[in-house]
Amino acid sequence: MTRVNTEQIAASPEAVAASLAASRYLADDSLATAIFLAIRLGKPLLLEGAPGVGKTEAAKAVAELLGRELVRLQCYEGIDAAHALYEWNYQRQLLAIRHAGEHEIDIYDDRFLIARPLLQVLRAPDRRVLLVDEIDRSDHEFEALLLEFLSDFQISIPERGTIRAATQPIVILTSNRTRELAEALRRRCVYHWIGYPDAAREAEIIMLRAGDVAEATARAVANAVQEIRARPLAKPPGIAEAVEWANAATILEKGGSPWPEAFRRAIGVLIKDEEDLSSIAPELGRIVEEALA
Amino acid sequence: MRDLNNPFSPFTGRRCPEGADEGQRHTGQSLAPPRLPASSPRGRGEESLPRAAAPFLAFARLLRRHGFAIAPEQVTAFMQAVTLLGPRSMNDIREAALATLAPPPDRRGEFEAHFQGFFYGGAKPSVEGEEDDEIRVKDDRGTREEESQAVRQEKGGELSSALEQLSSRDFRQDTDGLSSFRRRLASALPARRSFRTARTRSRGTLDLRRSLSEIVSADGDIPSPLLRRRQTVPRKLLLLIDVSGSMKLHTADYLKLAHAAVQGADRAEIFTFGTRLTRITSALRVRNRDQALARAAALVDDWDGGTRMGPALLAFLSVPRFSAFARGAAVVILSDALERGDHSDLETAMRRLSARAFRLSLATPLAGDPRFRPATTALRAILPVLDDLVDGSSARSLSDFILSLARPAPAAETIWKRVA
Numbered sequence: 001m002t003r004v005n006t007e008q009i010a011a012s013p014e015a016v017a018a019s020l021a022a023s024r025y026l027a028d029d030s031l032a033t034a035i036f037l038a039i040r041l042g043k044p045l046l047l048e049g050a051p052g053v054g055k056t057e058a059a060k061a062v063a064e065l066l067g068r069e070l071v072r073l074q075c076y077e078g079i080d081a082a083h084a085l086y087e088w089n090y091q092r093q094l095l096a097i098r099h100a101g102e103h104e105i106d107i108y109d110d111r112f113l114i115a116r117p118l119l120q121v122l123r124a125p126d127r128r129v130l131l132v133d134e135i136d137r138s139d140h141e142f143e144a145l146l147l148e149f150l151s152d153f154q155i156s157i158p159e160r161g162t163i164r165a166a167t168q169p170i171v172i173l174t175s176n177r178t179r180e181l182a183e184a185l186r187r188r189c190v191y192h193w194i195g196y197p198d199a200a201r202e203a204e205i206i207m208l209r210a211g212d213v214a215e216a217t218a219r220a221v222a223n224a225v226q227e228i229r230a231r232p233l234a235k236p237p238g239i240a241e242a243v244e245w246a247n248a249a250t251i252l253e254k255g256g257s258p259w260p261e262a263f264r265r266a267i268g269v270l271i272k273d274e275e276d277l278s279s280i281a282p283e284l285g286r287i288v289e290e291a292l293a
Numbered sequence: 294m295r296d297l298n299n300p301f302s303p304f305t306g307r308r309c310p311e312g313a314d315e316g317q318r319h320t321g322q323s324l325a326p327p328r329l330p331a332s333s334p335r336g337r338g339e340e341s342l343p344r345a346a347a348p349f350l351a352f353a354r355l356l357r358r359h360g361f362a363i364a365p366e367q368v369t370a371f372m373q374a375v376t377l378l379g380p381r382s383m384n385d386i387r388e389a390a391l392a393t394l395a396p397p398p399d400r401r402g403e404f405e406a407h408f409q410g411f412f413y414g415g416a417k418p419s420v421e422g423e424e425d426d427e428i429r430v431k432d433d434r435g436t437r438e439e440e441s442q443a444v445r446q447e448k449g450g451e452l453s454s455a456l457e458q459l460s461s462r463d464f465r466q467d468t469d470g471l472s473s474f475r476r477r478l479a480s481a482l483p484a485r486r487s488f489r490t491a492r493t494r495s496r497g498t499l500d501l502r503r504s505l506s507e508i509v510s511a512d513g514d515i516p517s518p519l520l521r522r523r524q525t526v527p528r529k530l531l532l533l534i535d536v537s538g539s540m541k542l543h544t545a546d547y548l549k550l551a552h553a554a555v556q557g558a559d560r561a562e563i564f565t566f567g568t569r570l571t572r573i574t575s576a577l578r579v580r581n582r583d584q585a586l587a588r589a590a591a592l593v594d595d596w597d598g599g600t601r602m603g604p605a606l607l608a609f610l611s612v613p614r615f616s617a618f619a620r621g622a623a624v625v626i627l628s629d630a631l632e633r634g635d636h637s638d639l640e641t642a643m644r645r646l647s648a649r650a651f652r653l654s655l656a657t658p659l660a661g662d663p664r665f666r667p668a669t670t671a672l673r674a675i676l677p678v679l680d681d682l683v684d685g686s687s688a689r690s691l692s693d694f695i696l697s698l699a700r701p702a703p704a705a706e707t708i709w710k711r712v713a
Contacts, residue, residue: 030388034388041377090502141488177398177648179648180620180645186395187362188366189395190374192392
């Protein structure tokens with residue numbers, strides 16, 4: 001895909017929002033603008049937000065919007081270069097040496113190189129989008145390594161030399177903000193903080209994502225979830241949980257439970273923490289009733 | 294106020310042109326190029342910019358003056374973004390600023406106020422930066438030279454030999470157990486796995502890269518496999534010592550402990566706070582304990598005063614170099630946490646510290662009393678973010694606690710809930 005093509009797709013923030021909606025992701029103006037700027041400025045996009053607000057989904061939608069494959073690098077404590085950049089397939093190298101016998105063989109050939117996500121994206125920047133997921137879980141050394149990658153888009157392999165990206169790849173980073181990222185990383189990116197959506201937008205999202213949920217149900221779920229999130233819970237429910245709750249309640253209702261009861265019985269898919277459940281239980285009836293009204 | 298303390302903008306190294314900023318604050322909605330004073334101290338590069346770009350540059354400068362870290366490349370991206378977006382409305386400029394200048398989410402409100410005040414004119418934003426002007430941050434690096442001279446002068450006199458005697462006697466008796474604390478500390482601190490690997494003879498993964506080159510050089514023979522393993526390195530230890538009046542009885546003990554910690558651990562950092570924040574780590578690097586303590590004592594200006602724990606900790610966090618010490622470190626705060634008045638600052642500071650730290654502990658001398666419960670509103674507010682709330686009434690209990698930092702323990706909240 002050429003540069004002209006990306007410019008056509010990301011002609012304006014509104015165009016981005018419209019194509020995201022076509023791939024079943026509802027972005028608000030702010031997020032659409034951030035995505036638009038990241039694509040057009042050629043900078044990585046850093047998405048931060050509480051768990052369950054749709055950061056990873058946003059990345060998937062961007063890949064779909066550009067018609068590219070999403071390459072996901074899930075970070076964890078202890079992730080290192082061999083998991084992120086490349087590794088040699090040593091077993092094959094050994095076999096090849098044996099097999100070659102007296103003949104000369106290049107054991108640093110392409111077929112012995114295992115490309116990990118960063119290298120995969122570097123090799124085909126116009127066919128792939130890189131998602132570095134939950135970067136706050138990795139350790140600082142990895143952040144530094146990533147910083148180097150993001151500034152030059154190149155990887156040096158001692159046996160092979162430096163591999164550069166032909167064009168600037170599109171990179172999306174997400175963080176749950178369990179720890180603060182290095183300033184240098186934030187500085188290099190287009191930044192967007194994804195908050196929880198308001199009730200109307202959440203109802204739209206539920207309608208779009210859930211199977212067959214009535215509009216009234218979606219609106220009631222959205223209202224109730226807003227109310228529940230306002231409480232000091234250990235794990236406030238995310239959007240995915242809200243969608244599940246709407247689905248579960250609909251199924252229970254079809255199975256014969258009357259409405260407020262169906263919501264109460266399905267609460268297990270919304271709140272998954274024992275302490276939160278016991279603190280919310282006494283008020284749940286009132287919250288659901290108010291949301292349904 | 295803040296400009297007097299720090300007249301240099303952190304990125305350009307030049308004095309912030311205050312006159313220029315004042316002139317541009319009332320540009321109004323029209324985005325007309327602001328009137329620039331003829332003598333405004335601008336760089337040569339800026340003159341070549343179109344006049345309409347000046348407000349964006351000035352806005353970034355305004356943010357910097359209020360403690361937002363904004364790099365030159367971010368300002369460039371900001372202007373590019375504004376151009377890309379049109380801009381068709383003020384909202385476009387706002388979105389561009391949010392996306393490229395990246396204000397931290399918890400300072401969004403402050404950012405909005407500055408944006409309103411700058412681009413729409415009107416009243417100066419009433420939101421103040423989080424750095425409290427009254428909390429002075431003192432780093433001991435600036436004073437190192439004079440201090441070391443003073444120490445040198447003392448050396449020849451009778452006083453120093455007396456000091457040496459004192460300290461050597463301390464070593465022999467080891468009344469407070471600090472020398473054993475010092476010896477055990479380095480190996481007792483919590484460790485983390487480093488990104489780097491080290492060669493090892495046992496218990497490792499196969500180092501295929503090295504083994505393979507060995508095989509190639511041995512002409513295809515397979516010698517014994519070579520192994521490597523991720524290194525473990527001790528985490529940093531950060532002690533924040535309350536030196537206010539209410540802690541008077543304990544500060545001397547705490548400083549001795551801090552000295553032992555600096556001597557024993559590879560990377561320990563010590564700060565004191567009361568009404569000010571002072572870094573005393575390098576004063577404590579002197580081996581001789583009494584000399585080190587004397588130097589540290591001279592650095593701290595706010596002995597036995599009041600406590601402003603919340604603002605002091607926020608000041609600590611707002612200096613990037615300092616707050617980097619807390620990252621992934623075992624942070625122990627030695628304080629009674631008796632915060633007068635509003636404790637929202639303290640809550641914010643503790644939440645941020647806990648997000649950075651590997652483990653955040655509060656050691657309070659009040660917990661030495663078996664009837665102690667975390668009942669004050671301040672303590673109850675910070676309890677959920679604390680990993681430990683322990684007894685800090687004696688050097689012995691404290692050093693035992695620090696040596697146990699590597700062992701997992703239930704969160705402070707669970708323990709104290711059980712007690713209650």
